[in-house]
Amino acid sequence: MPKSLAVNLSRHPPLLLLLLLLWAVPASAVPSFARQTGMACAACHTVFPELTPFGREFKLNGYVLDNMNQIKGITMENRETLSLNSIPPLSMMVQISYTHTGSALPDSVVSGALAKDGEVLFPQQVSFFYAGKIADNLGAFVQLTYDGAEDHFGIDNTDIRYTKHFSFGGANDNDHSLLFGVTVNNNPTVQDVWNTTQAWGFPYSASSTAPTPISSAVLDSGAGGIGQTVAGAGLYAWFDDRLYAEISLYTAAIVGGAHPLDSTQHHVVHSASPYWRVAYEYRWDRNSVELGAYGMQVREYPGDGKPLQGASDQYTDTALDAQYQFIGENHLFTLLSTYIHEKQKLDASVADGFAFNTDNSLKTFKLTGEYTYRRTIGGSIGFFDITGGTDSLLYAQSAVVGSLANSPDSRGLIGEINYLPWLNTKLQLQYVRYTKFNGLSNDYDGAGRNASDNDALYLLAWVNF
Amino acid sequence: MKLNPMIALVVGVTLYAAVIAKAQDAGATRDQTALNSTLQTCATCHGINGKSVSPTFPNLAAQMPGYIEAQLKAFKDQSRSDPDAQAYMWGMAAPLNTSLIHAIAEYFSKQPGAAGKSGDSALIARGKHVFEEGVPALQIPACATCHGAHAEGMAIFPRLAGQHAPYLLKQLLVIQSALRNAPVMHGVVKDLTKEQIEAVVAYLESI
Numbered sequence: 213m214p215k216s217l218a219v220n221l222s223r224h225p226p227l228l229l230l231l232l233l234l235w236a237v238p239a240s241a242v243p244s245f246a247r248q249t250g251m252a253c254a255a256c257h258t259v260f261p262e263l264t265p266f267g268r269e270f271k272l273n274g275y276v277l278d279n280m281n282q283i284k285g286i287t288m289e290n291r292e293t294l295s296l297n298s299i300p301p302l303s304m305m306v307q308i309s310y311t312h313t314g315s316a317l318p319d320s321v322v323s324g325a326l327a328k329d330g331e332v333l334f335p336q337q338v339s340f341f342y343a344g345k346i347a348d349n350l351g352a353f354v355q356l357t358y359d360g361a362e363d364h365f366g367i368d369n370t371d372i373r374y375t376k377h378f379s380f381g382g383a384n385d386n387d388h389s390l391l392f393g394v395t396v397n398n399n400p401t402v403q404d405v406w407n408t409t410q411a412w413g414f415p416y417s418a419s420s421t422a423p424t425p426i427s428s429a430v431l432d433s434g435a436g437g438i439g440q441t442v443a444g445a446g447l448y449a450w451f452d453d454r455l456y457a458e459i460s461l462y463t464a465a466i467v468g469g470a471h472p473l474d475s476t477q478h479h480v481v482h483s484a485s486p487y488w489r490v491a492y493e494y495r496w497d498r499n500s501v502e503l504g505a506y507g508m509q510v511r512e513y514p515g516d517g518k519p520l521q522g523a524s525d526q527y528t529d530t531a532l533d534a535q536y537q538f539i540g541e542n543h544l545f546t547l548l549s550t551y552i553h554e555k556q557k558l559d560a561s562v563a564d565g566f567a568f569n570t571d572n573s574l575k576t577f578k579l580t581g582e583y584t585y586r587r588t589i590g591g592s593i594g595f596f597d598i599t600g601g602t603d604s605l606l607y608a609q610s611a612v613v614g615s616l617a618n619s620p621d622s623r624g625l626i627g628e629i630n631y632l633p634w635l636n637t638k639l640q641l642q643y644v645r646y647t648k649f650n651g652l653s654n655d656y657d658g659a660g661r662n663a664s665d666n667d668a669l670y671l672l673a674w675v676n677f
Numbered sequence: 678m679k680l681n682p683m684i685a686l687v688v689g690v691t692l693y694a695a696v697i698a699k700a701q702d703a704g705a706t707r708d709q710t711a712l713n714s715t716l717q718t719c720a721t722c723h724g725i726n727g728k729s730v731s732p733t734f735p736n737l738a739a740q741m742p743g744y745i746e747a748q749l750k751a752f753k754d755q756s757r758s759d760p761d762a763q764a765y766m767w768g769m770a771a772p773l774n775t776s777l778i779h780a781i782a783e784y785f786s787k788q789p790g791a792a793g794k795s796g797d798s799a800l801i802a803r804g805k806h807v808f809e810e811g812v813p814a815l816q817i818p819a820c821a822t823c824h825g826a827h828a829e830g831m832a833i834f835p836r837l838a839g840q841h842a843p844y845l846l847k848q849l850l851v852i853q854s855a856l857r858n859a860p861v862m863h864g865v866v867k868d869l870t871k872e873q874i875e876a877v878v879a880y881l882e883s884i
Contacts (some may be wrong), residue, residue: 251765635678
């Protein structure tokens with residue numbers, strides 16, 4: 213301190229007193245109230261992972277409801293700098309499954325031989341979760357998954373959110389509520405709170421070894437498609453617990469393989485690919501109904517040995533969705549539906565010899581009904597229909613996975629019976645029935661395999677704890 | 678420059694008073710912020726005006742503040758343990774302190790009560806009879822004795838008027854079965870038949 217400004221406090225008792233008084237600012241009042249949960253599964257879920265209206269609110273509010281003791285920090289201005297759960301909200305899930313297809317699949321190496329029909333996966337999947345509050349208004353859902361079929365452990369669905377809530381209007385200034393949120397995630401639709409979109413849509417679990425149709429829309433491709441190969445950030449608003457709007461941007465974020473990303477990678481999303489979502493939910497008595505639309509425009513390089521330069525493929529998805537839920541004392545019923553229209557501009561794939569037509573389209577329609585009695589026993593039935601333009605290279609003929617008709621058209625039903633002896637344990641029998649697979653009902657692959665040969669019986673034990 | 682001690686003292690006291698006042702203002706603002714934040718959470722199920730959409734969650738509008746306080750305390754110490762109390766309210770009430778509980782009760786008690794919903798008029802008429810006369814043959818006193826002539830509530834006896842019928846039905850059933858610990862009410866309602874319960878809750882929802 214410069215000598216000229218130095219003050220000998222001991223020679224100026226009033227000044228000393230003043231300074232002492234200024235330091236003795238009393239700590240008063242309670243720091244900000246931390247919203248809490250500690251509620252049974254039934255509060256947020258009908259049958260996991262499907263969400264109730266309260267579960268949707270919990271997710272939209274950023275996963276910050278928490279009833280645990282917090283380790284706290286505040287500044288001298290009483291601004292909160294830390295709010296850490298004393299016990300981290302960790303959990304895990306285990307899935308053990310059995311799959312049996314209509315007909316055995318061919319051996320992958322020995323021509324003419326058959327692979328084993330009927331397979332147990334122990335586990336099919338083990339996942340670890342951190343789901344909850346990180347700091348004030350900041351919450352996260354982080355999933356790490358071990359995949360038994362692929363013997364691979366890695367990052368799975370992850371959604372980190374920051375939210376801010378405003379009330380306004382009316383005599384108490386709380387007639388209207390507006391919630392703003394930021395989401396950072398790695399799978400378009402993981403941030404969605406309705407069960408009509410792919411990340412949390414029906415079927416909530418399926419065989420990882422049975423054959424699946426040759427093509428699906430980008431917004432319907434999930435893990436193995438766009439999920440966990442991109443990272444995105446977005447802004448959303450939730451008005452009066454009714455109206456939702458979101459805009460997010462995604463870019464490539466591929467785990468594993470060559471880094472920086474190069475021609476050895478596959479489906480590398482480039483620049484910022486926008487994802488948008490609007491939805492309107494109306495609740496009355498024990499019912500809720502939602503109508504919405506969503507979409508995405510993805511530009512990507514095919515990779516697969518071709519450099520990540522020049523022409524790219526563009527997929528433009530525009531979709532509608534609807535959900536109805538009835539949550540009664542004894543009976544719970546849900547109806548889910550979505551229609552996705554995808555326009556494909558495959559300039560890069562055509563130039564690289566992966567597709568024949570530069571312009572193509574794919575239409576996907578799903579309609580599912582679910583019922584459960586007292587969240588203990590129930591069933592679901594879902595109809596799916598994929599149709600699209602033919603392409604001799606994109607949908608080339610090949611045993612089991614290809615198409616004699618060069619078509620992606622696939623259609624069928626998924627039926628499930630569920631038994632939950634406890635709220636966190638699901639025992640399921642699922643049957644997938646194909647009436648059309650990769651373009652045809654009979655001999656769809658030119659090697660004699662029928663659509664019904666891919667019908668799959670799937671038994672699942674799914675435990676969360 | 679020599680500092681005039683008197684001026685220093687006056688300035689000092691003035692500054693101190695301003696700082697204290699600001700701290701108290703900030704404290705009051707923090708209390709209000711804490712209450713507003715809490716009420717947003719309550720509103721998710723009970724509605725910001727205390728009128729809930731789903732009958733799983735009761736209306737709190739115009740409820741007796743003493744009753745709301747008693748229930749929040751019972752959720753907090755887990756002495757109220759019916760299934761929905763456990764599933765929803767134990768977690769919700771765990772972090773509440775006494776002053777927040779009081780403020781929540783005050784807030785909802787001041788909201789205008791829910792309007793009655795019309796229904797089966799014969800059922801409602803039977804329910805009105807049970808509410809106003811009780812069931813003398815079974816020595817069941819009139820509900821109105823404690824809950825008020827118009828079910829508006831009295832002291833710690835809750836308002837029942839305009840409450841969701843399915844919620845009232847469930848409470849009477851869990852009180853009868855003692856899943857909800859309410860010894861006085863259990864004694865009163867233990868002999869009510871299912872038909873009488875259905876009638877009286879239909880009446881209460883309608884007023």
